[in-house]
Amino acid sequence: NWVYHAFKDGQIIDLLFALGKGFLGDPNGVVLSDEMLARARQASLDGTVFLMASVEDIIHSKLLVSWKATRQEDFQDILLLIRNSKHLDWDYLxxxxxRYPVRTLALLSYAISCEITEDHIPIEIATEVETLSKRLFQWMGRVA
Incomplete structure (x- = not known):
């Protein structure tokens, strides 16, 4: 109910309809919705036109599945998407x-530590992440 495996010339093609059901306590994960379809953009490959998920929806999907230690490359992929996207819809994202506050904070902290600047992440978000970090260290009795 969330993936269709297709095979052509010995290659596997996965068509995903939902991703991450049950991960991080989320019963639905990322489900293909009308809103996602409306935000998708057309792309083509070898003359075949198809819809491709928005950058925000790809980031959401990668953040959700990055919970496994074996998926650490997803954070790197997300940073590349953030760096190369000129107009991310941060409110939508x-x-x-x-729904995943710990993963989100980890991602944003990682992005800021990798010198993702206000050109890529709104300064309000970066400031809030820094403030949360300082408050955590103060709460732990350490100087921030």
Missing amino acids: LDNIS
Whole structure:
């Protein structure tokens, strides 16, 4: 109910309809919705036109499945997407990933530590992550 495995010339093609059901306590994961379809853009490959998920929805999917230690490369992929996207819809993205606050904070902290600048992440978000980090160290009795 979430993936279809197709085979052509010995190659496997996965068509995903939902991703991460049950991961991080989320019963639905990322489900293909009308909103996702409306935000998708057309792409083509070898003359075949298809819809490709928005960058925000790809980030959401990668954040959800990055919970495994074997998927650490997903954070690197997300940073590349953030760096190379000129107009991320941060409100839409944060609304979706707010279901995973620890993963979201880890991602944003990682992005800032990798010198992702306000050109890529709104300064308000970067400031809030820094403030949360300082408050955590103060709470632990350490100087931030």
